[in-house]
Amino acid sequence: MRNRDTASRPRTRPQPRPDAERDTSPAFPSAEGGPDVLSRELLAPYLHAQAADFLRSLRLHRESGQDPQGAADAAEAVHALRGSARRISGTLHTFRPLTDTGWADTLRAELAWLSGTLAREHAYAARLTRLLGALNRLSGTGGADAGPAAVPAARGGGAEHPGSLTVGAARAGALLERQLTLARTRAHSAALQALGSSRFHAVADAVALLASDVPLGPAAAAPAAEVLAPLAVGAEQRLKEAVAALPLGRASHPYNAEALVHGLAPAPGGETQDAPWHHVRLLLRLHRYAQEVVAAPASTLPAAQALDRHRDAAEAATAAASAARTPRIAPATAYALGVLHADQRHEVEAARFAFQQVWQREAAKTP
Amino acid sequence: MRNRDTASRPRTRPQPRPDAERDTSPAFPSAEGGPDVLSRELLAPYLHAQAADFLRSLRLHRESGQDPQGAADAAEAVHALRGSARRISGTLHTFRPLTDTGWADTLRAELAWLSGTLAREHAYAARLTRLLGALNRLSGTGGADAGPAAVPAARGGGAEHPGSLTVGAARAGALLERQLTLARTRAHSAALQALGSSRFHAVADAVALLASDVPLGPAAAAPAAEVLAPLAVGAEQRLKEAVAALPLGRASHPYNAEALVHGLAPAPGGETQDAPWHHVRLLLRLHRYAQEVVAAPASTLPAAQALDRHRDAAEAATAAASAARTPRIAPATAYALGVLHADQRHEVEAARFAFQQVWQREAAKTP
Numbered sequence: 001m002r003n004r005d006t007a008s009r010p011r012t013r014p015q016p017r018p019d020a021e022r023d024t025s026p027a028f029p030s031a032e033g034g035p036d037v038l039s040r041e042l043l044a045p046y047l048h049a050q051a052a053d054f055l056r057s058l059r060l061h062r063e064s065g066q067d068p069q070g071a072a073d074a075a076e077a078v079h080a081l082r083g084s085a086r087r088i089s090g091t092l093h094t095f096r097p098l099t100d101t102g103w104a105d106t107l108r109a110e111l112a113w114l115s116g117t118l119a120r121e122h123a124y125a126a127r128l129t130r131l132l133g134a135l136n137r138l139s140g141t142g143g144a145d146a147g148p149a150a151v152p153a154a155r156g157g158g159a160e161h162p163g164s165l166t167v168g169a170a171r172a173g174a175l176l177e178r179q180l181t182l183a184r185t186r187a188h189s190a191a192l193q194a195l196g197s198s199r200f201h202a203v204a205d206a207v208a209l210l211a212s213d214v215p216l217g218p219a220a221a222a223p224a225a226e227v228l229a230p231l232a233v234g235a236e237q238r239l240k241e242a243v244a245a246l247p248l249g250r251a252s253h254p255y256n257a258e259a260l261v262h263g264l265a266p267a268p269g270g271e272t273q274d275a276p277w278h279h280v281r282l283l284l285r286l287h288r289y290a291q292e293v294v295a296a297p298a299s300t301l302p303a304a305q306a307l308d309r310h311r312d313a314a315e316a317a318t319a320a321a322s323a324a325r326t327p328r329i330a331p332a333t334a335y336a337l338g339v340l341h342a343d344q345r346h347e348v349e350a351a352r353f354a355f356q357q358v359w360q361r362e363a364a365k366t367p
Numbered sequence: 368m369r370n371r372d373t374a375s376r377p378r379t380r381p382q383p384r385p386d387a388e389r390d391t392s393p394a395f396p397s398a399e400g401g402p403d404v405l406s407r408e409l410l411a412p413y414l415h416a417q418a419a420d421f422l423r424s425l426r427l428h429r430e431s432g433q434d435p436q437g438a439a440d441a442a443e444a445v446h447a448l449r450g451s452a453r454r455i456s457g458t459l460h461t462f463r464p465l466t467d468t469g470w471a472d473t474l475r476a477e478l479a480w481l482s483g484t485l486a487r488e489h490a491y492a493a494r495l496t497r498l499l500g501a502l503n504r505l506s507g508t509g510g511a512d513a514g515p516a517a518v519p520a521a522r523g524g525g526a527e528h529p530g531s532l533t534v535g536a537a538r539a540g541a542l543l544e545r546q547l548t549l550a551r552t553r554a555h556s557a558a559l560q561a562l563g564s565s566r567f568h569a570v571a572d573a574v575a576l577l578a579s580d581v582p583l584g585p586a587a588a589a590p591a592a593e594v595l596a597p598l599a600v601g602a603e604q605r606l607k608e609a610v611a612a613l614p615l616g617r618a619s620h621p622y623n624a625e626a627l628v629h630g631l632a633p634a635p636g637g638e639t640q641d642a643p644w645h646h647v648r649l650l651l652r653l654h655r656y657a658q659e660v661v662a663a664p665a666s667t668l669p670a671a672q673a674l675d676r677h678r679d680a681a682e683a684a685t686a687a688a689s690a691a692r693t694p695r696i697a698p699a700t701a702y703a704l705g706v707l708h709a710d711q712r713h714e715v716e717a718a719r720f721a722f723q724q725v726w727q728r729e730a731a732k733t734p
Binding site for chain 1: 703
């Protein structure tokens with residue numbers, strides 16, 4: 001419907017979008033704009049905008065100070081940088097036949113390395129928050145500071161008196177805090193190192209090129225309706241097929257106890273049974289980005305949030321099980337970690353139920 | 368509708384009903400049989416029949432041999448004995464104003480002692496089966512013999528290698544088996560001792576009197592529609608009020624994580640939050656027995672089963688937590704018990720969800 005000037009001037013640099021993650025309103029001409037719209041007239045402006053966002057976030061990160069506000073700004077900049085990197089990478093994946101594929105494949109691999117490296121610090125911090133929150137809930141200590149605040153109690157009493165459950169929870173919190181804070185600090189150093197590396201500078205250079213000039217292939221000159229739109233439909237199709245293969249029937253029955261099944265097996269079943277859900281999470285994201293390119297609003301946010309929660313809970317459950325393998329921990333600590341593990345696997349199951357509900361609701365709307 | 372001869376001959380001893388627990392078809396004249404039916408004409412035959420069942424079960428128990436079949440027969444006889452004792456006691460409670468209250472109160476107290484003593488053996492056995500079944504499911508060992516079969520593995524390896532989760536599950540199973548088998552054996556001896564005691568013989572004598580002659584009060588001579596029926600309605604009213612006070616709204620949201628909240632607190636919240644549900648379970652039973660007296664079929668069996676499951680899971684969760692306080696257990700054992708505890712608390716939550724579903728469905732049927 002909207003066919004703005006930018007569509008016919010692919011080399012024009014669009015204004016940076018202040019919040020690319022949340023803004024899903026159509027900022028680019030729709031594929032329905034007319035049969036004359038060329039594939040590159042949709043693809044190039046989107047990549048320009050994402051590249052500009054990437055460079056702006058990078059500048060903000062460099063300008064952030066050393067004070068607490070600066071650290072918060074830096075974290076936000078890294079968050080935005082990851083969002084842009086994911087969008088560029090996802091778009092180059094879905095619309096690969098329209099690009100200079102050799103160049104696109106190289107950039108995608110480098111962006112994957114960058115996203116992975118930058119994601120870790122935040123993931124460890126979020127995981128710790130989730131686990132301490134759950135321990136708080138489980139031990140009824142109320143406030144948001146179960147970890148450090150509860151540590152003195154852990155030193156006070158023996159392991160076998162009636163209050164040992166709380167002692168165990170406090171010790172488990174202290175153990176998780178130690179382990180995940182260490183992992184987070186290492187991830188922070190690794191991220192800083194990555195951002196200062198020559199490898200990263202090469203990525204930034206490639207993205208800078210993308211901000212003004214997208215290396216496209218001959219197919220990009222074909223009408224969007226003939227080439228770009230079918231590629232976007234392909235992304236949606238892959239998503240739908242992967243969802244159809246999920247055990248949604250089982251997930252629709254609350255308390256099916258599926259997520260914790262084999263939770264104490266030598267090779268915990270969690271990772272195997274989680275994989276198809278994690279895969280749908282990625283396909284959902286690729287679908288969303290493809291919809292952004294064709295400027296069709298995708299109503300998949302609740303589904304994506306359910307699968308984010310699924311992923312977070314699954315990883316938190318793994319962290320609790322992993323902490324329980326720490327040598328020389330007290331039985332009460334191990335007990336608390338067992339409860340915590342099961343609690344998070346229950347969250348995994350709840351997230352699947354939520355996804356199933358959202359998906360069926362959306363499916364019911366579609367004619 | 369049915370107003371059989373027995374109704375006008377309250378002292379006639381009805382035929383023993385072979386399966387009083389499952390048979391909810393109207394075996395006694397309905398309160399709707401007519402305005403002429405007296406309260407005692409409904410109450411006395413019901414108590415006669417239950418007393419006869421009690422005495423028959425007692426005889427079967429005495430006649431059971433020492434071989435395995437005999438032990439199974441004895442267990443079944445005790446089960447039936449408990450069912451009759453509960454029905455007599457519940458009926459004397461609900462219809463107390465119709466009875467010789469001094470006599471009724473004494474018998475009820477003695478039947479409560481007897482039921483409690485006889486229930487324990489079966490409860491420990493069922494709890495062990497439930498917990499070993501859950502451990503089996505959690506450790507993915509398949510078969511129904513996780514306990515003893517898995518014990519050799521527990522002796523094989525160290526506590527901290529990657530397989531320690533399974534080792535922990537096996538050790539937890541062995542620990543629970545030891546503790547609950549001991550408790551069961553003690554309960555068995557206590558039950559045998561009780562059945563041979565002079566206190567029990569006094570109860571049996573009182574029940575034998577009941578089989579032919581119910582000590583009733585003057586109110587029993589009033590029309591059933593005026594006295595007995597309102598008492599039955601009162602039982603239903605108490606049930607409905609107690610259900611209305613349950614957090615059914617919360618229970619209707621699957622995965623509300625309520626059952627495990629404060630699961631690691633010094634005074635685990637479980638017992639406090641479970642109490643109103645346990646209370647409804649008892650009121651549901653009293654309502655069912657009152658409906659049996661007025662010969663109105665009560666469609667509350669699924670609701671009762673959900674609350675039985677609620678009670679069983681709550682007690683199993685407590686047993687797992689209690690086993691985790693055993694001195695000198697390995698961390699892997701404690702971890703497995705923590706997972707098991709949380710698993711059973713999820714079962715508690717699932718049972719509440721099931722009860723809520725059943726109750727709303729029944730409520731929707733009632734105009």
